[in-house]
Amino acid sequence: MKTQLVFIPGLGADARLFHLQQKSFKKSIAPPWIIPQKDETLTQYARRWSKNLQLKRGSVLVGVSFGGMVALEMAKWVKPKAVLLVSSCRSPASVPLILRVAGSFPVWPHIGKILVKLLPFGRKWFLGARTKIEQNLLARMFLETPDSFLLWTVSAIRGWGGFKGGFANIHHIHGDNDHLIPIQNVRPDKVIKGGGHVINLTHSKEINDFINEYLSRGGSGQ
Secondary structure (H helix, E strand, C coil), rough: CCCEEEEECCCCCCCCHHHHHHHHCCCCCCCCCCCCCCCCCCCHHHHHHHHHCCCCCCEEEEEEEEHHHHHHHHHHHHCCCCCEEECCCCCCHHHHHHHHHHHHCCCCHHHHHHHHCCCCCCHCCCCCCCHHHHHHHHHHHHHCCCHHHHHHHHHHHHCCCCCCCCCCEEEEEEEEECCCCCCCHHCCCEECCCCCHHHHCCHHHHHHHHHHHCCCCCCCCC
């Protein structure tokens, strides 16, 4: 039986973030976000999304950034074979305070989208995108994300208590030049030298090898 591989993107991103992974893992899925309910916590959202997706026991969840936080919460109900964190963390404290504070203002999505248009260099420095194609992809995804969803994600992160244990098979890969979740704030199993926040785009071979390492332990997602 093939292992079900589920990709979960980060804040302001969607399935397009994984186009370099899904070329290699043909049987994988990258489901669209569902609309959050009023005052829904990250834990409640993850539980509801898990139920809607009807994920099989023994799946492998691959979460990037905010998606990694969601994957950790989903693990409580999905019972996956593994959770693979990419540029993510197990506690909101790993996200710099200035970003958590900035994200608390209701107008931040509007301001953020203006800055994305006016200051494209931010996609290179802040997120680590190297090419124009990567930078433009990140901009399109962010600009097309509803402001209401962006507001909810930041609120959900601030209200999240972090991963408390109960699921042990977690593996984490991180870039040592990540400005969104600095490497000194996390303890990854593997570090990509020179990698920024979007290493699944900039270092797709290393990420795909990392995924394959865990898929090979009892199943294949290809």
